[in-house]
Amino acid sequence: MIYTGTETRDTKHSDQHLPKYASFSLVRLLENYAPGRNGGGWFDPYGCSPIELYLEQAYLTAFARAKELCLFCWGSLYKNRVIAPLGMQLELIDRFLDEAGDCVGVPCYLPPCSQGEDHLEDFLGMLGIPLIPTPDFPESSKSVFLTVQALRDEHVVEKLERFVAAGGRAIATSGFIIGAQGRGIEQLTSLRYRGRRFSTDEFQEDGMMAPGYVYSRAKLTFPLLEHRNNTTWALAKAVVGEENYPIVMRDTYGKGQLVTIAVPDEYGLLHSLPPEILKGIRSQFALDVPYYIDGPAQVSLFAYDNDVFSLYSYVNSLTRGSVRVITNGVADALVDLRTGMRMLPSRVNSVGSASSTFDIFMLGQGDINFYRIEWNENREGTKVSRGVSSAPHDFDLS
Numbered sequence: 514m515i516y517t518g519t520e521t522r523d524t525k526h527s528d529q530h531l532p533k534y535a536s537f538s539l540v541r542l543l544e545n546y547a548p549g550r551n552g553g554g555w556f557d558p559y560g561c562s563p564i565e566l567y568l569e570q571a572y573l574t575a576f577a578r579a580k581e582l583c584l585f586c587w588g589s590l591y592k593n594r595v596i597a598p599l600g601m602q603l604e605l606i607d608r609f610l611d612e613a614g615d616c617v618g619v620p621c622y623l624p625p626c627s628q629g630e631d632h633l634e635d636f637l638g639m640l641g642i643p644l645i646p647t648p649d650f651p652e653s654s655k656s657v658f659l660t661v662q663a664l665r666d667e668h669v670v671e672k673l674e675r676f677v678a679a680g681g682r683a684i685a686t687s688g689f690i691i692g693a694q695g696r697g698i699e700q701l702t703s704l705r706y707r708g709r710r711f712s713t714d715e716f717q718e719d720g721m722m723a724p725g726y727v728y729s730r731a732k733l734t735f736p737l738l739e740h741r742n743n744t745t746w747a748l749a750k751a752v753v754g755e756e757n758y759p760i761v762m763r764d765t766y767g768k769g770q771l772v773t774i775a776v777p778d779e780y781g782l783l784h785s786l787p788p789e790i791l792k793g794i795r796s797q798f799a800l801d802v803p804y805y806i807d808g809p810a811q812v813s814l815f816a817y818d819n820d821v822f823s824l825y826s827y828v829n830s831l832t833r834g835s836v837r838v839i840t841n842g843v844a845d846a847l848v849d850l851r852t853g854m855r856m857l858p859s860r861v862n863s864v865g866s867a868s869s870t871f872d873i874f875m876l877g878q879g880d881i882n883f884y885r886i887e888w889n890e891n892r893e894g895t896k897v898s899r900g901v902s903s904a905p906h907d908f909d910l911s
Contacts (some may be wrong), residue, residue, distance in 0.1 A: 516583070517543045518563075521576040523566050524781075530631070532828060534638030534813060536570045540577035540614060542623065542646035555583035556594050565828035565879050567595045568602055572881065575606045576815040576823060578616055589701035602881075605851075609883045612850055614819035618643035619684070619798045620651035621658040622669075629661030632687045636780045639827065640791060641806040642798050644818045655800040656681060661688040677701060678767030682796055687736045687775040701771050702764040709779075711737050715752040716760070718789045726752060727787035733777035735760060748772075749793040758782040761793055772797045777818040784810035799841045804886065808836035819849070820886040828878045837870055843889040844869040850883040 522529065533765035536556070544551045554574035561567035573580055573678055580604075608902045621634045621644045644658060650672045651657050657676060663669050670693055675794070677683050681701040690698060691706045712734040716727050735751060737758050758777040774794060777783065781863055786794075796804040802816040806824070815823045824836065839845060843863055847856045858869040868890075 514550050514552050515543055515547050516552045517574075517579065518527065518552045518556070519570055519577075520559075520564075521570055521573075521578075523562070524559040524694045530871055532632050532635035532639060533569050534635035535632060536573035537577045538621075538635055538638060538644065538646050539811075540574060542648070543643070545647040545649070546576075551580070551858075552585055554579040555585055557585040557795075558589055558593060561595070561708060563828065564595050564598060564731040564872050568599055568879075569825075569828065571599055572606060572825060572850040573810075575603065575610065575812075576616075578610070578613075598670060605881070609823060609850060612883070612885070613817040613821045613823075614644065615817060617647035617802055617816050617818045619633075619656050619801050620644075620654050620660050621646045621660070622650050622666075623660075624648060624663065624665040624669075627662035627665035629664070629692075630776065633660050633686065633776065633780060634658065634832075637784050639794070639813055640783060641808075641809050641812050641814045642795055643802050643814050645794045646799075650676075652676065654681070656798065657683050657800070659683060659689045661686065661692055662690045663689060664696075673698075673771075674701060674766070677769035677771050677865055681860065682769035682772065682797070682800055684772045684774065687738060687773060690738065690773050691736065693774075701766045702762075702773065703744040704738045704762060704764075704773060705740070706736055706738055709737040710734055711751065711753050711758055712784045713753045716787055716790050717757060718748075718793050719749045719753055727789045728822035729782075729787055729790075730785040731779075731782050732780060733782055733785070735775045735777050738762065738773070738775060749790050751775075760790070761797070786810065794874055796839070799839075803841040804844075805839055805841075807839055812836060820888065822884055824873075824880075824882045824884070825857070826878055826880045835851075838873065838884070838886075840869045840871075840886060840888075843864075843867045843891065844871075844886050845889050846887040847871040848885045848887060850885055855887075 517540045521531040521536050522532045540554050558567050595823055623646045625648050638644050673683055712732050714729045714732045724767040746763050748763055749761035750757040751760050762773040764771045792807045799805040806814055811827045813825045856871055858873045860870040861869045
């Protein structure tokens with residue numbers, strides 16, 4: 514048996530550098546190391562001010578379907594003000610987990626003893642991308658996420674080539690592509706790194722026409738990846754003066770795709786990217802989990818294999834207002850599992866890449882929401898089998 518430590522504390526002030534999503538991802542990683550033998554998750558109350566920083570450790574450990582939660586320790590918890598709200602919130606989450614299946618997400622390949630782009634997958638998890646770390650290359654999945662750590666596997670490029678050629682979608686970081694140069698990655702993409710970097714706060718999503726520029730809340734620094742026109746396609750771009758550089762790129766190879774995401778030097782500023790750019794990044798991961806969110810950062814999506822999911826808005830985030838859920842395929846409704854309210858889509862696209870869009874409202878920091886998707890009988894087709902209103906619907910979620 515093994516047991517998982519899931520404490521993350523305050524990432525701004527702690528020397529441990531553990532993004533909050535690690536309270537979820539570490540449970541899933543160790544479960545994949547020793548299936549069925551991961552006894553639970555434990556955490557402590559130290560360095561957890563405000564209270565929500567303590568509660569978030571519990572939320573994410575529970576969302577990871579840890580078999581039990583161990584609270585360290587009696588001497589520190591006796592008459593501690595964190596216990597009453599913890600009990601109340603865990604009752605709420607426990608009722609939700611009775612409705613949820615097994616955790617699902619995009620496999621993030623982290624071979625044993627690997628290092629590099631440390632915890633990048635956790636920062637992306639806090640952008641609403643459901644990632645499940647695994648020590649084994651996921652041959653049978655629809656998609657895979659690769660960071661620098663995957664390069665620890667000396668055969669990873671060969672595995673990647675087979676995976677993509679057979680129809681899989683691989684999403685790789687710029688760090689992985691740079692590190693794989695000279696190891697055969699040149700056969701899959703025209704991207705090359707020659708040591709240049711750039712900084713910007715100006716971006717343009719693919720398909721946006723000038724002057725449709727969007728701006729981040731801070732200036733970010735990226736590696737400049739050169740590519741050949743009409744071979745590698747830019748899906749999102751950064752703008753610097755009179756030039757633009759790709760930050761989300763796509764190559765086709767065999768029956769599949771290799772998507773590359775240029776990662777900024779400052780992981781802690783990923784949440785400052787414009788929602789339009791975040792949408793373009795999130796949408797690349799919507800295969801193993803056939804839906805994604807559109808909206809601000811610092812909202813995590815926890816998905817389960819029975820079309821149930823939870824959204825959590827982190828404390829100390831800037832999350833406010835609307836969040837959309839976009840399905841990969843036509844869905845009839847989104848059911849709020851707390852109220853039973855059945856929400857119809859605000860938009861249905863039944864031609865080409867079929868999808869449904871649901872508008873929901875995040876109440877702000879620390880808000881937890883639980884939903885179930887009701888799929889259309891013809892979810893993968895191009896025709897909606899039952900009438901669905903295309904008008905927006907407003908609901909009082911108080």
